Amino acid sequence: MATDLLANLNPQQQRAVTTVTGPVLVLAGPxxxxxxxxxxxxxxxxxxxxxxxxxxxxxxxxxxxAREMRERLVGLLxxxxxxxxxxxxxxxxxxxxxxxDIIHLGRERDFVIYDSDDQERLMKRVLRxxxxxxxxxxxxxxLGAISQAKNELVGPEEFARHTRSYFDExxxxxxxRYQALLRESNxxxxxxxxxxxxxxxxxxxxxxxxxxxxxRFLMVDEYQDTNRAQYLLVRxxxxxxxxLFVVGDEAQSIYAWRGADIRNILQFxxxxxxxxxxxxxxxxxxxxxxxxxxxxxxxxxxxRKYAKRLWTTNGKGEQVILYEAANDEDEASFVVGEILRLIxxxxxxxxxxxxxxxxxxxxxxxxxxxxxxxxxxxxxxxxRFYERxxxxxxxxxxxxxxxxxxxxxxxxxxxxxxxxxxxxTVSELIVWARQLGVPLYQALSELAGDAADxxxxxxxxxxxxxxxxxxxxxxxxxxxxxxxDLIDYLLARVEVQAALKRxxxxxxxxxxxxNVQELRNxxxxxxNLPVENQLAAFLxxxxxxxxxxxxxxxxxxxxCITLHQAKGLEFPYVFVLGIEEGLLPHxxxxxxxxxLEEERRLLYVGMTRAQRRLYLCHAGQRALFGRVTASxxxxxxxxxxxxxxxxxxxxxxxxxxxxxxxxFNDRSFNQPPARxxxxxxxxxxxxxxxxxxxxxxxxxxxxxxxxxxxSRLIEGDEEVTVRFPDRERRLLASFARLxxxxxxxxx
Numbered sequence: 183m184a185t186d187l188l189a190n191l192n193p194q195q196q197r198a199v200t201t202v203t204g205p206v207l208v209l210a211g212p213x214x215x216x217x218x219x220x221x222x223x224x225x226x227x228x229x230x231x232x233x234x235x236x237x238x239x240x241x242x243x244x245x246x247x248a249r250e251m252r253e254r255l256v257g258l259l260x261x262x263x264x265x266x267x268x269x270x271x272x273x274x275x276x277x278x279x280x281x282x283d284i285i286h287l288g289r290e291r292d293f294v295i296y297d298s299d300d301q302e303r304l305m306k307r308v309l310r311x312x313x314x315x316x317x318x319x320x321x322x323x324x325l326g327a328i329s330q331a332k333n334e335l336v337g338p339e340e341f342a343r344h345t346r347s348y349f350d351e352x353x354x355x356x357x358x359r360y361q362a363l364l365r366e367s368n369x370x371x372x373x374x375x376x377x378x379x380x381x382x383x384x385x386x387x388x389x390x391x392x393x394x395x396x397x398r399f400l401m402v403d404e405y406q407d408t409n410r411a412q413y414l415l416v417r418x419x420x421x422x423x424x425x426l427f428v429v430g431d432e433a434q435s436i437y438a439w440r441g442a443d444i445r446n447i448l449q450f451x452x453x454x455x456x457x458x459x460x461x462x463x464x465x466x467x468x469x470x471x472x473x474x475x476x477x478x479x480x481x482x483x484x485x486r487k488y489a490k491r492l493w494t495t496n497g498k499g500e501q502v503i504l505y506e507a508a509n510d511e512d513e514a515s516f517v518v519g520e521i522l523r524l525i526x527x528x529x530x531x532x533x534x535x536x537x538x539x540x541x542x543x544x545x546x547x548x549x550x551x552x553x554x555x556x557x558x559x560x561x562x563x564x565x566r567f568y569e570r571x572x573x574x575x576x577x578x579x580x581x582x583x584x585x586x587x588x589x590x591x592x593x594x595x596x597x598x599x600x601x602x603x604x605x606x607t608v609s610e611l612i613v614w615a616r617q618l619g620v621p622l623y624q625a626l627s628e629l630a631g632d633a634a635d636x637x638x639x640x641x642x643x644x645x646x647x648x649x650x651x652x653x654x655x656x657x658x659x660x661x662x663x664x665x666x667d668l669i670d671y672l673l674a675r676v677e678v679q680a681a682l683k684r685x686x687x688x689x690x691x692x693x694x695x696x697n698v699q700e701l702r703n704x705x706x707x708x709x710n711l712p713v714e715n716q717l718a719a720f721l722x723x724x725x726x727x728x729x730x731x732x733x734x735x736x737x738x739x740x741x742c743i744t745l746h747q748a749k750g751l752e753f754p755y756v757f758v759l760g761i762e763e764g765l766l767p768h769x770x771x772x773x774x775x776x777x778l779e780e781e782r783r784l785l786y787v788g789m790t791r792a793q794r795r796l797y798l799c800h801a802g803q804r805a806l807f808g809r810v811t812a813s814x815x816x817x818x819x820x821x822x823x824x825x826x827x828x829x830x831x832x833x834x835x836x837x838x839x840x841x842x843x844x845x846f847n848d849r850s851f852n853q854p855p856a857r858x859x860x861x862x863x864x865x866x867x868x869x870x871x872x873x874x875x876x877x878x879x880x881x882x883x884x885x886x887x888x889x890x891x892x893s894r895l896i897e898g899d900e901e902v903t904v905r906f907p908d909r910e911r912r913l914l915a916s917f918a919r920l921x922x923x924x925x926x927x928x929x
Contacts, residue, residue: 187199187222187226188200191215191218194460194464195222197460198460200226201458202226204456205420206426207405207447207451207460208427208428208460209431211433211492212492212787212791213466213752214464214466215466217247217251220401220429221251223401224401225259227399233398234266238397238398240269240401241270241272242270243404245271247403251269252267255269271726272376272412274722276376276378276379277375277726280378280382283382283389284382286385286386287381292368292584293368294368294370294588295369295372295726296369296370296371297372297725299569300369301325304360304590305324305325307363307593309324312355312356312359314352314355324353327350327353330441331353332373333373333441334441335377335411335414338361366589367589367621368587377411379415380414380415393419394419394423397419398422399423400419401428401429402416402430403429403430404430406430406442406446407442408443408446408447409442409443416428417453424454430447432444432447432448433486434786436749436784436787444485461490463490463491464493464494465494466494468494468496468792468796469497469498469794470494471500471502472790472795473493475826476492476786476790477492478821478822479785479786479822480783482782500795501826501828502796502798502826502828503795503796503828504800504828504829504830505831506800506802506830513759513760513801514547516799518551518554520797521555522555531738534753534755535741535754535757536740536741536743536791537740537743538757539758539759540745540765541760544765559739559740560742561743562742562744563743563747570694572694573698574594576669576678576701577724578591578592578594579595579653582623583653583668584717584721586623587623592622592623592653599676599680600681601649603642603645607645607646610638610642611646623650626647629643630651652676660717661714662713664716665705669705670702670919677911682695682698705720708720741753745787748791749787752791753792753793754792755797758796758797758798759799760799760804761815761816763813763815763816764813765804767817781818785816785818800813873915874900874922875890879923880902880920882904882920885904887907889905890902890903
């Protein structure tokens with residue numbers, strides 16, 4: 183087995199895999215096979231060193247990386263052995279540990295995890311309560327400051343003691359109230375998952391000892407991206423056995439803006455003086471021409487500590503193309519024209535090409551050029567599936583089913599679909615709950631118990647009680663119904679499809695309803711879990727999904743993506759746009775050396791995504807903030823020897839005419855505009871015959887017996903309007919599972 187595990191590894195990879203004990207730092211250059219090293223080392227520990235897989239913990243930064251690692255381990259070790267391993271992201275693993283041990287911190291195990299949208303809603307409530315103007319105190323800016331404090335493990339009280347500006351004072355007030363409301367809702371935000379785990383380990387040594395005993399071999403991927411909380415978690419877990427194996431590359435540290443601290447990797451040898459340092463310098467991704475240019479760029483950094491010499495057996499390859507555009511329109515036109523040329527020559531397909539840029543705003547002209555060229559494309563970082571309004575609304579109901587004290591979710595859907603609960607009523611509910619000193623759901627419970635001193639008019643009270651009954655029923659049914667059935671019940675009871683049709687035109691309502699149906703499809707993956715665990719597992723996984731995790735690399739479309747989002751990906755042909763002063767490096771970084779060097783590393787990451795050919799582009803003029811201004815090429819380009827470039831410049835620029843639609847294997851990629859972003863057209867509905875007819879008696883598991891009023895076919899399904907004893911309902915036959923009552927009288 184050892185021979186098989188080491189057979190296709192180079193000498194440095196073999197050394198990393200076979201170094202079993204003690205602290206190890208693996209400096210992995212881009213495309214050097216670090217995931218292969220991690221997975222083969224885990225397999226080596228188990229099969230050759232005799233380590234119990236239950237004692238191994240592997241931490242990644244994205245769900246995508248965790249899935250890939252687990253899939254490879256299943257291939258190497260088999261499903262049974264791989265199941266005993268703990269592999270996941272920092273946040274997912276901490277959430278799992280807190281589910282078990284957060285009671286030691288005086289918290290309940292059924293906490294919910296607030297995402298960025300939930301946090302913003304909660305912060306808006308905080309601002310209202312504190313009588314702070316939302317426009318003068320943007321919720322996102324305040325949340326960003328709080329997140330930065332949490333990454334440094336600075337709590338509300340400590341933050342308040344060190345304020346240096348009026349904005350800091352506002353943040354301090356908001357931070358304290360924000361945390362109080364989180365606790366009232368039994369909720370944690372993403373930063374709390376890490377911070378509370380650190381606090382758990384600090385305040386309860388016995389709990390830490392349990393995990394140190396359990397996880398004797400610890401592996402961390404992308405170590406250069408760790409923040410202080412993650413650094414302290416890793417150090418605490420590794421303190422006893424000291425079998426810490428970290429993989430990273432200081433040259434690819436690009437996330438300081440979200441708390442990553444490059445010092446964690448640069449000072450690894452200070453923390454562990456006996457550490458073994460191994461460099462992975464052989465690149466399996468790019469040509470030598472691409473690597474030489476990228477190496478020249480990063481070698482010019484004054485912050486470089488570990489000198490790596492990237493090399494490959496892929497051949498010299500073509501020179502890096504440096505395109506000097508007349509303006510930003512010329513730049514976009516050149517890039518799309520070059521992609522069309524590669525496709526026409528048979529050298530590439532759309533999915534082989536990636537267009538990268540520093541800021542999202544740069545994508546507009548590129549998108550327009552792609553549309554004009556009839557090229558299918560996908561913009562990474564657009565509205566993600568789980569952030570779409572209708573999906574978030576249904577998820578809010580499901581979160582209330584799991585935890586009715588979740589005040590953010592409660593306020594989100596208390597009047598969706600509209601049930602006559604206006605903003606004034608909601609404000610009165612919030613004030614009344616504060617007077618009672620209870621969460622919002624508890625206040626509703628008090629109202630249902632015939633509280634005499636409530637402030638609500640009769641109609642408002644009736645609407646609130648209707649909503650309370652709905653949430654109480656969902657909470658009661660969550661452990662009695664399979665997740666799919668619970669969602670079906672929710673969609674029918676809330677009449678989601680009818681609500682969407684009231685709020686949007688026909689086409690948009692149908693699109694949004696398809697999104698809701700896709701959410702229902704996602705629930706099928708949890709059917710094998712015990713019924714009582716399905717909802718919690720589903721909600722936790724949804725909360726932990728990240729942007730690039732949703733990128734479908736099997737879709738044959740051009741990828742438009744920011745440089746930050748491109749990390750970890752690779753494409754045969756890469757176009758990096760806007761390599762100019764003010765864009766790359768960004769204007770915000772030009773007065774700070776650390777920020778400037780992070781911009782350098784960001785360009786390095788983009789360049790090393792390319793496999794066959796790399797294009798670097800800059801423009802002489804660019805429209806920014808509504809004005810056309812002259813642009814200067816980036817200082818970073820001066821750090822790359824001119825001999826490594828093939829310069830291109832188009833004189834007398836004019837916009838290219840619209841190319842003809844591109845055809846592949848008798849299949850046109852000429853999608854209609856509404857489908858162009860994903861590159862896929864919606865499937866045609868399957869022909870269907872009506873099953874129900876007017877006058878037919880039917881039975882519904884929840885609503886009881888009723889009479890069919892009407893029936894019609896829509897979207898490959900049958901919509902049935904049924905008069906039940908309480909009221910009429912429009913139901914989809916595939917969801918409602920109506921049972922015809924046949925007693926001989928029905929024809």
